[in-house]
Amino acid sequence: MILVCLILIPFIGGLLCWQAERFGEQPPRWIALGTMLLELALVLGVWWHGDYGLNAAQGAADWALEWRAAWIPRFGIEVHLALDGLSLIMIALTGLLGVLAVVCSWHEISRRIGFFHLNLLWILGGVVGVFLAIDLFLFFFFWEMMLVPMYFLIALWGHSGSTGNTRIQAATKFFIYTQASGLLMLVAILGLVFAHYAATGEYSFSYEALRHTAQNELSPQMAWWLMLGFFIAFAVKMPVVPLHGWLPDAHAQAPTAGSVDLAGILLKTAAYGMLRFALPLFPEASQAFAPVAMGLGILGIFYGAILACGQHDLKRLVAYSSISHMGFVLIGIYSGTELALQGVVVLMVAHAFSASGLFIISGQLYERLHTRDMRLMGGLWGRIKGLPGIALCFVAASMGIPGTANFVGEFLVLFGTFGTWPWVVVVASSGFVLAAIYSLFIMQRVYFGPAKEDTPLGGLDGREIVMMLGLLVLVLWVGLYPGPLLDTSEAAMQNVERIMTLEETPAMPEETP
Amino acid sequence: MTSLLALSPLILVCATAIVVMLTIAWRRHHDLTATLTVVGLNLALAAQLLAWWQAPLDVTPLITVDGLSIFGGVLILIATLACATLGHAYLEGARGPREEYYLLLLCAAAGGIALVSSRHLASLFFSLELLSMPLYGMLAYTYRERGALEAGVKYMVLSAAASAFLLFGMALLYARTGHLDFAGLGGALASAGGDGWLLAGMGMMLIGLGFKLSIVPFHLWTPDVYEGSPAPAATFLASASKVAVLVVLLRLLQSAPAIQDAWFHSLLAVLAFVTMLTGNLLALMQQDLKRLLGYSSIAHFGYLLVALVINEGMAVETASIYLVTYVLTTLGAFGVVTLLSSPYGGADASRLHHYRGLFWRRPYLTAVLTVMMLSLAGIPLTAGFIGKFYIVAVGVEASRWWLVGAVVAGSAIGLYYYLRVMVTLFLPEPGMQRRDATTDWAQRAGGVVVLALAALVVLLGVYPAPMIDWVRLMAAT
Numbered sequence: 001m002i003l004v005c006l007i008l009i010p011f012i013g014g015l016l017c018w019q020a021e022r023f024g025e026q027p028p029r030w031i032a033l034g035t036m037l038l039e040l041a042l043v044l045g046v047w048w049h050g051d052y053g054l055n056a057a058q059g060a061a062d063w064a065l066e067w068r069a070a071w072i073p074r075f076g077i078e079v080h081l082a083l084d085g086l087s088l089i090m091i092a093l094t095g096l097l098g099v100l101a102v103v104c105s106w107h108e109i110s111r112r113i114g115f116f117h118l119n120l121l122w123i124l125g126g127v128v129g130v131f132l133a134i135d136l137f138l139f140f141f142f143w144e145m146m147l148v149p150m151y152f153l154i155a156l157w158g159h160s161g162s163t164g165n166t167r168i169q170a171a172t173k174f175f176i177y178t179q180a181s182g183l184l185m186l187v188a189i190l191g192l193v194f195a196h197y198a199a200t201g202e203y204s205f206s207y208e209a210l211r212h213t214a215q216n217e218l219s220p221q222m223a224w225w226l227m228l229g230f231f232i233a234f235a236v237k238m239p240v241v242p243l244h245g246w247l248p249d250a251h252a253q254a255p256t257a258g259s260v261d262l263a264g265i266l267l268k269t270a271a272y273g274m275l276r277f278a279l280p281l282f283p284e285a286s287q288a289f290a291p292v293a294m295g296l297g298i299l300g301i302f303y304g305a306i307l308a309c310g311q312h313d314l315k316r317l318v319a320y321s322s323i324s325h326m327g328f329v330l331i332g333i334y335s336g337t338e339l340a341l342q343g344v345v346v347l348m349v350a351h352a353f354s355a356s357g358l359f360i361i362s363g364q365l366y367e368r369l370h371t372r373d374m375r376l377m378g379g380l381w382g383r384i385k386g387l388p389g390i391a392l393c394f395v396a397a398s399m400g401i402p403g404t405a406n407f408v409g410e411f412l413v414l415f416g417t418f419g420t421w422p423w424v425v426v427v428a429s430s431g432f433v434l435a436a437i438y439s440l441f442i443m444q445r446v447y448f449g450p451a452k453e454d455t456p457l458g459g460l461d462g463r464e465i466v467m468m469l470g471l472l473v474l475v476l477w478v479g480l481y482p483g484p485l486l487d488t489s490e491a492a493m494q495n496v497e498r499i500m501t502l503e504e505t506p507a508m509p510e511e512t513p
Numbered sequence: 514m515t516s517l518l519a520l521s522p523l524i525l526v527c528a529t530a531i532v533v534m535l536t537i538a539w540r541r542h543h544d545l546t547a548t549l550t551v552v553g554l555n556l557a558l559a560a561q562l563l564a565w566w567q568a569p570l571d572v573t574p575l576i577t578v579d580g581l582s583i584f585g586g587v588l589i590l591i592a593t594l595a596c597a598t599l600g601h602a603y604l605e606g607a608r609g610p611r612e613e614y615y616l617l618l619l620c621a622a623a624g625g626i627a628l629v630s631s632r633h634l635a636s637l638f639f640s641l642e643l644l645s646m647p648l649y650g651m652l653a654y655t656y657r658e659r660g661a662l663e664a665g666v667k668y669m670v671l672s673a674a675a676s677a678f679l680l681f682g683m684a685l686l687y688a689r690t691g692h693l694d695f696a697g698l699g700g701a702l703a704s705a706g707g708d709g710w711l712l713a714g715m716g717m718m719l720i721g722l723g724f725k726l727s728i729v730p731f732h733l734w735t736p737d738v739y740e741g742s743p744a745p746a747a748t749f750l751a752s753a754s755k756v757a758v759l760v761v762l763l764r765l766l767q768s769a770p771a772i773q774d775a776w777f778h779s780l781l782a783v784l785a786f787v788t789m790l791t792g793n794l795l796a797l798m799q800q801d802l803k804r805l806l807g808y809s810s811i812a813h814f815g816y817l818l819v820a821l822v823i824n825e826g827m828a829v830e831t832a833s834i835y836l837v838t839y840v841l842t843t844l845g846a847f848g849v850v851t852l853l854s855s856p857y858g859g860a861d862a863s864r865l866h867h868y869r870g871l872f873w874r875r876p877y878l879t880a881v882l883t884v885m886m887l888s889l890a891g892i893p894l895t896a897g898f899i900g901k902f903y904i905v906a907v908g909v910e911a912s913r914w915w916l917v918g919a920v921v922a923g924s925a926i927g928l929y930y931y932l933r934v935m936v937t938l939f940l941p942e943p944g945m946q947r948r949d950a951t952t953d954w955a956q957r958a959g960g961v962v963v964l965a966l967a968a969l970v971v972l973l974g975v976y977p978a979p980m981i982d983w984v985r986l987m988a989a990t
Contacts, residue, residue, distance in 0.1 A: 074981045075906075145893040155936045172932050179892075180925035186902070187917055190909040 002046060003067045003081040003132055006091065009039050010098070010125030014118040021114025032102045032117040036124070040095035047088055047488070063134075064088070071138070075193070076204040080135040086492040087131045089345060089485065090265075090272055093352055094131065096474075097264040098124045101257035103467050104360045108256055108367065109157060116157055119149035123261055130269045136189045137205040139277070143233075143269070144182050150258065150266065151175045158253040159366075170249035177246040181236035188229025192281070195222070207277075214281045227282035227289065234278060237270035238326050241300040251319035252372075256363030259315060263322050263359060264352040271329050271348055275341070275492075279333070280499045286334070287500065293334040294424045298431075300327030305434035309441060314362040314372045318355060321398060321438060324431065325351045325406075331428060332413035335421055336500035341493040342486050343412025346478065349485065350397070350405030353475045357394035357468065358442075361387065364464060365446070368457045374442075379451025385459030388447045390468045397475050399439040400432060405478035519567040519578040521560040522586055523626045529553025530619035537612045547601040550615040551594065554622070558590045568990050574694060575636035576627070580990030581767075584833060585629030585760035588840050592753035593622040595844045595962050599851040600745035602959035606855065607655065614654055614745075617647035621749065625757035632768070634683045634693040637761060641679070641725070644757055645672050651746035652738060660741030668742075671724065671734045679721025685714030699769030715777055725758040728818065729788040732811050736799075739807030744854050744861050747803060748847035751810050752840045759817060763832055766824055781822045785916060788815030789923040796930045803863040805930060806846055809889055812923055813839055816904045819920060823911045831903040833984040838888065838900035841970050846885040848963035849878055855959070865937050872939045878960075879938045881967040888970050890931040891924055896973040899980070 013035030020027040050064045063082040071079045083091075101120055109116050126146025133139040151171050158167030189205070196213040197203055204210065214223065236243045251259050279286050304324030311317040325347070332344035364387060365380075366372050381388045397404035410432075418425045460468070478485060517524070533549055536542075561583055569579035597618055604611040624643030631637040649672070653665025687693055689710050690701035705711055720731060727735040739747050792812030799805040817839075820832040853868075854861035872879040884895060891901030901924065908917035973980050 071976075072978050072981065074978065074985070141893045141898075144898075148887065148892060148894075151932065152939070156939055168936055171936070172929060175932060176925055176928050179928055180921065183905070183921040183924055186905055187909055187921065190906050193906075194910050 001067060002042065003065055003083060006039065006042060007081070007125055007129050007132060009035060009042070010121040010128065013038075014121035014125065017117035017121065018114045021112075025110075025113055028114045028117045029102065029106060032121060033099065035121060036095060036098035036102055039124075039128075040092070040099060043088065043092045043095050046083070047092060050088070071135075074203070075137070076202060076206070077137045078135050078206065079138060080206060081132040081138075082134040083132060084492045085488040085490065086272065086275060086345065089349065089489055090131045090268060091128055093268070093349055094124055094127050094265050097260055097352060097356055100264075100356060100360070100467060100471070101260045103463060104260060104363060105255060105257040106463060108363060112156070116153070119152045120257055120261070122146070122149040123153065124265075127261075127265050127269060131272060134207045135205045136192075136207065136210060136277070139273075140182070140186055140189060143185070143273075144179065146266070146269075147175055147178055147182075150262070153258040153261075154250055154254045157255045158258070159255070159372075166249070167253040170246075170253040174246040174250040177236050177243070181233040181243070184229045185233035188226040188233075191222070191226050191229070192218075211281055215283070220284065223282050223285040224288070227278060227285035230273070230278040230281070231289070231293075234270040234273045235296075237273075238267060238330065239270075239323060240296050240326070240330060241303050241323065242296075244300075244323055247323065248316050248319045251322075251359075252313055252316045256359060256366075259318075259359040259363075260356045263318070263355040267322065267326060268348050268352060271326075271333065271344065274333050275344070275496055279336070279496055283499050287336070290334040290336070294331055294421060297327045297330035297334070298424065298427055300324065300330065301428055301431040302327075302434065305431055305438060308438040309434065312373050312375050314365065314374055314377075314442070314446070315359065317374075317438060317442065318358045318362065318398075321435070322351070322355055324435065325355075325398075327431070328410055328413050328428065331417055331421075331424060335413075335417035335424075336497060337416040337419060338490075338493055338497040340413050340416025341496055342489060343409050343414075343416055345409075345489040345493065346405060346482055346485060347409025347413060349478060350409045350475065353471055353478075354394055354397040354404070354406055357471050357475070358391075358398060360467065360471075361391050361394065364460075374445040376452065377446045378449040379447070380457075381447040383451060383453075383455070384457045386465065387460055390460075390472065391447065392443060393472055393475070395439045395442050397479075399435050403476065403479050405475050405482070408479055408482045515567050515570060516572045518563045519570045519572055520576070521563050522557040522590070523623060523630070525553060525557040525560050526590075526619055526623045526626060529557070530616060530623060533612075533616050533619060537616065541610070541612055543601070543604065543611045546612040546615050547597060550597050550619060553619070554590055554594045554597065557626075558587065558594070561587050561590070571632070572630075575633045576630045577632040578630055580987035581760060581764055581829075582626075582630040583990075584984070584987040585756060586626045588756045588836060589622060589625040589629065589753045592749065592756065592840055592844060593618060593625075595848065595966070596745050596749045596753070598958045598962045599748060599848055602855045602957055603743065603745050603851050609655075609657070614651065617650045617654075618749065621647040621651070622753065625753050628757040629760040629764075631761055632695050632764070634686075634695075634698070637765075638676075638679065638683065641758070641761075642676065644754060645676070645725075648672075648746070648750060648754065651749065652742040654746060655743045658741070658743075661743055662741075664738040664741030667734055668738050675721045675724035675731070678717045678724075682714045682717030682719075682721060685710050685717065689714070695765060695768040702769055712776060716780070719780075722758055722762050723784070726755060726762070726814050727807075727811050728784050728814060729791045729811065730784075732788070732792070735811055736795075736804045736807040739810075740801050740804040740863070744803070744847060744851035744863070748844060748851065751806070751843045751847060755810070755814065756836055756840055759814070759832070759836060763821065763829065766821060767829065778822065781818065782913075782916065785815050785818035785822050786919045788812070788818060789919045790815075790926075793923045793926040793930075797926065799930065800865050801863050802850060802865060802868065802934065803847075803861065805865075805934065806843070806850075809927065809930070810839075810843065812927060813889070815923065816901075816920060819904055819913070819916050820907055822916065823907055823913060826910050827903070827907050829988050830981075830984055831907040833988060834903050834981065835900040837980060837984065838896040838970075838973070841966055841973070842885050842888040842895075842897055845881060845963055845966040845970060846889065848959065848966060849882045849885070852878065852959050852963065865934065868934070868937050869940055870938075873941070877964065881963050882938060883935055884967045884970055886931045886935045888974070890928050894971060894974050896970045896977070896980075898974055899977045 017028040017031050065083040068078050068080040071077045123146050126142050129142030155168050155171035192210050199217040239247050301324050304320045308317050308320035332340040397406050400406045400410050414425045571577045624640045627640035649669040653662050655661045692698045692701050724731040792808050796805050796808030820828045888895035888897030891897045
């Protein structure tokens with residue numbers, strides 16, 4: 001029942017915010033904050049009380065919590081929610097970034113506040129639904145549903161670009177990309193369901209039943225095509241390079257809270273989808289596909305990093321750097337070793353923190369300078385109190401300096417992949433050089449160099465300091481002591497690894513850190 | 514007696530038409546006429562239950578009452594009820610005679626109900642004309658508007674041409690087989706094989722029916738007629754009229770499976786493919802909401818054709834579910850247009866810029882239109898998603914990958930223009946156009962109807978099990 005509450009709380013909170021607007025500007029903000037804090041508290045409570053280190057018997061899924069009810073009996077569709085270590089981490093992340101998103105838009109959003117928070121909370125509700133749904137229909141339902149509020153968030157509260165209507169164009173592009181690829185996933189899901197129907201004579205969208213069918217009943221060719229359907233849907237959202245066209249625009253035009261949600265959580269739903277669905281459903285096809293995925297990952301690392309070096313818009317730069325980071329995630333996922341998969345989880349969390357931090361910083365710079373163009377900045381080190389130092393820390397995190405969470409994640413990914421794909425690791429590692437270049441570009445162009453003006457700008461207020469320092473503490477905590485995180489996701493990742501390597505033993509004996 | 518009970522919905526609608534006619538002759542009174550109409554339609558809707566207890570029953574060689582006809586009849590009656598209520602709101606401030614609209618509406622509804630019960634080419638033609646003739650009048654009802662008159666005349670001329678094709682096709686089929694009833698025709702076609710004259714006859718019938726459904730090469734009238742005609746008449750054309758024709762086409766294909774020979778089958782598949790893509794592509798750049806809805810309805814009937822092409826497995830269930838979601842959504846979308854156009858004379862408020870910033874003036878009406886647009890686009894939480902899901906499912910089940918691909922591509926293209934409408938509703942309004950619904954719209958019957966439709970669309974999107982059960986019950990009879 002607590003799982004249903006986790007999904008419903010943001011939805012109900014959103015409706016309350018919408019209606020609370022009639023009482024003034026502040027009530028929607030406080031209601032939204034309270035909703036997300038309640039959500040976060042609930043997740044942390046679940047985390048505290050549950051034990052996620054357990055490892056179930058071979059092949060069996062081990063859900064810490066489960067809830068199911070019939071929904072559309074005609075097709076055997078159920079409202080089937082389940083929670084394991086991986087989903088728990090992702091939901092906790094959602095709750096945390098939800099709080100941040102509300103707090104960071106406290107002053108930024110001044111129009112239609114109630115409706116804004118309705119959309120913001122509904123995105124978060126949809127994302128929580130994605131992380132909990134185990135019935136494939138329900139998963140698809142939430143997967144598509146969360147696009148609508150995100151669309152409104154970008155289209156209505158976004159920043160207009162240079163020419164008139166770009167925020168609407170960006171939002172439309174985002175929606176069409178993700179919706180069209182989502183339909184491909186629906187086709188793949190249905191292909192699987194009808195294969196199951198042909199084999200057993202009953203309809204089911206349940207994860208377990210379909211996994212059984214996918215591994216036993218499908219011809220390799222069919223499995224390949226269906227896997228591709230899932231992969232493309234997740235690859236668009238992630239984004240993997242040839243399908244990334246929507247991301248820079250969407251980030252550049254979105255309000256800060258939208259960027260935080262987009263980079264912090266929405267991109268993670270794709271990696272989560274691969275870990276939860278694409279790999280376990282089609283292990284053989286995925287293994288056959290791994291070389292392509294690795295290639296795409298490397299392409300993403302370099303493409304994202306090189307384009308990031310050439311951006312003038314701070315948010316676009318961070319957006320391209322996200323593409324680069326997601327390349328590492330993709331490599332880690334398809335390497336299929338437990339070490340790399342654990343690294344993927346840490347890297348997802350770390351990237352959520354560092355990218356959100358950088359997006360919030362660019363939002364704060366925008367509030368003060370009314371531009372995000374780095375050519376118009378420069379010399380801000382002496383003009384803003386507090387912000388440059390914090391920015392330096394987040395840039396360092398994004399670069400993967402030891403001691404930050406990103407370092408742990410990237411290290412584990414590369415270390416875990418090295419056993420099976422040494423050359424991929426060698427090539428991918430040189431991506432760090434580029435990461436250092438664009439990260440230093442940020443510091444150099446924004447904070448150093450000759451100042452354009454001498455007037456000091458407003459320093460950080462209490463709200464901003466608490467928000468940024470809190471995020472920073474988390475980055476360092478995960479960087480220095482990732483133990484709790486790794487323990488929580490361990491069982492789930494071992495499961496994925498076991499499924500991936502069911503047919504063949506790993507080429508190298510596993511080493512544990 | 515059982516036959517009379519089975520036909521009671523049709524009889525009640527016809528009786529209401531006569532009562533309304535006499536009332537108008539006795540005394541012109543808008544509210545009275547509308548009330549009589551709505552009462553009669555509600556009685557007919559209730560009488561569908563009586564008919565359901567008798568079904569399945571062949572009443573005469575011409576008419577049959579079974580699950581499919583009751584399904585179609587219920588949809589038509591619901592759509593007609595909505596059109597009557599919206600029409601009342603629309604005509605309230607109109608100049609000229611207002612009462613005859615209900616008379617025409619009732620006659621068309623009677624034609625529709627007869628059409629879905631037809632099992633004979635004679636009753637098919639007769640009821641199709643009964644459905645179309647009053648529509649000429651309804652489409653040109655506000656004849657002082659240039660657009661409406663043009664729409665009426667255009668629909669009349671092209672519809673007559675389509676009827677001629679239909680008749681010619683029937684004549685060819687009769688000449689070769691000697692049968693006019695669906696079952697006999699199906700049997701004769703199965704034994705005759707691929708005879709050239711038969712194929713020509715079936716092709717011509719397809720042209721005639723395809724015109725009414727605005728399948729692609731025969732769709733040219735749709736946007737003009739939708740744009741020009743008064744909103745409630747366009748609503749009826751888009752909902753009840755199309756439901757009736759699609760149901761009879763479904764029955765024709767069901768009772769004469771031999772029609773589906775290879776050549777004809779691939780022709781239908783090509784038409785479905787072209788219809789989906791053309792409808793969506795042409796809708797992209799429209800500046801008029803009614804015109805856009807016209808193109809979108811073309812695309813939606815392309816999706817529906819997919820179910821007809823496959824015509825096995827879940828096809829009937831799919832077509833029925835899709836029809837339900839389509840009718841509810843179309844009624845809602847046109848309902849909002851009607852309410853906004855209501856209190857004024859002149860052309861309807863259907864240009865997109867009329868809707869700019871509507872949210873900040875009429876939040877609930879905008880919410881209704883947003884839900885309808887999302888439902889047309891097939892986004893989860895709305896009934897349209899369930900319909901889209903069924904269409905993709907039936908395509909995947911039959912492994913018709915080209916058609917599935919076209920559905921996916923069409924939906925992706927379609928998103929663009931649905932989103933355009935949606936975002937227009939929310940944009941702030943510089944130099945806004947003051948075309949607006951009356952302030953008390955929510956208390957009026959029309960407002961209640963659109964709000965109820967929106968609630969229904971969301972409800973069925975979240976919990977579609979009752980709708981699926983009902984449709985399966987109807988399909989099983």
